[in-house]
Amino acid sequence: MLLLISPDGVEEALACAKAADHLDIVDVKKPDEGSLGANFPWVIREIRGAVPADKPVSATVGDVPYKPGTVAQAALGAAVSGATYIKVGLYGCTTPDQAIEVMRGVVRAVKDFRPDAFVVASGYADAHRIGCVSPLALPDIARRSGSDAAMLDTAIKDGTRLFDHVPPEACGEFVRLAHDAGLLAALAGSVKREDLALLTRIGTDIVGVRGAVCEGGDRNAGRIQPRLVAEFRAEMDRHAREHAATPAAS
Numbered sequence: 001m002l003l004l005i006s007p008d009g010v011e012e013a014l015a016c017a018k019a020a021d022h023l024d025i026v027d028v029k030k031p032d033e034g035s036l037g038a039n040f041p042w043v044i045r046e047i048r049g050a051v052p053a054d055k056p057v058s059a060t061v062g063d064v065p066y067k068p069g070t071v072a073q074a075a076l077g078a079a080v081s082g083a084t085y086i087k088v089g090l091y092g093c094t095t096p097d098q099a100i101e102v103m104r105g106v107v108r109a110v111k112d113f114r115p116d117a118f119v120v121a122s123g124y125a126d127a128h129r130i131g132c133v134s135p136l137a138l139p140d141i142a143r144r145s146g147s148d149a150a151m152l153d154t155a156i157k158d159g160t161r162l163f164d165h166v167p168p169e170a171c172g173e174f175v176r177l178a179h180d181a182g183l184l185a186a187l188a189g190s191v192k193r194e195d196l197a198l199l200t201r202i203g204t205d206i207v208g209v210r211g212a213v214c215e216g217g218d219r220n221a222g223r224i225q226p227r228l229v230a231e232f233r234a235e236m237d238r239h240a241r242e243h244a245a246t247p248a249a250s
């Protein structure tokens, strides 16, 4: 399982750089603009320069409206600024067809510019609270749009967590659907260390985290701490080892 950490700016990205041995992807966002809030192009560029070259930089394009042209242009902006993972939160899409249309525009805009870029179609575990496409629709949306991964995060950061909205069995189904479609499955949403056993067991490819590696577990007032990133990673590795040692159920 890969570890994606979401700093809110250059200062926290430097904390990520200090913990670079313990993480896999640095994900630039602007949490005060929403769960997948987009940061400025110059911040993405500066963070790209600040983290080791072998660590991919991801950027969120926002909790986007159903405006395919606007979103495609924003996604290209993130890619031009140096992000190679482009994450789109399909906040304003109420049907799978709308979401596919948005993601097709993103895939074309980004891959015309950089064919090896990695496009992530993200929905929300708490979609029922905001009225957007349902979580289990995401793998098919990602597949039909030519995206590379399907993701879930939580839209409303009020202390409720991924598994509060999409129970572990349904997350397992999400991962299965993504894998059947040839995609990676990414999961986030106030994930804590105690969730790692389940996330490992269901075959999650990427876990996205912010609050759990911030001081006091506070994604808003706390800052990312290299020590907490290292501890989180050690816990991931422990579960990976235990899972590998467990005989597969027949």
Ligand SMILES: O=C[C@H](O)COP(=O)(O)O
Pocket (backbone or CB within 6 Å): 004, 006, 027, 153, 154, 157, 188, 189, 190, 191, 208, 209, 210, 211, 212, 219
């Ligand atoms: O993409 C990952 C998100 O930033 C997760 O943030 P969170 O762990 O605070 O919910």
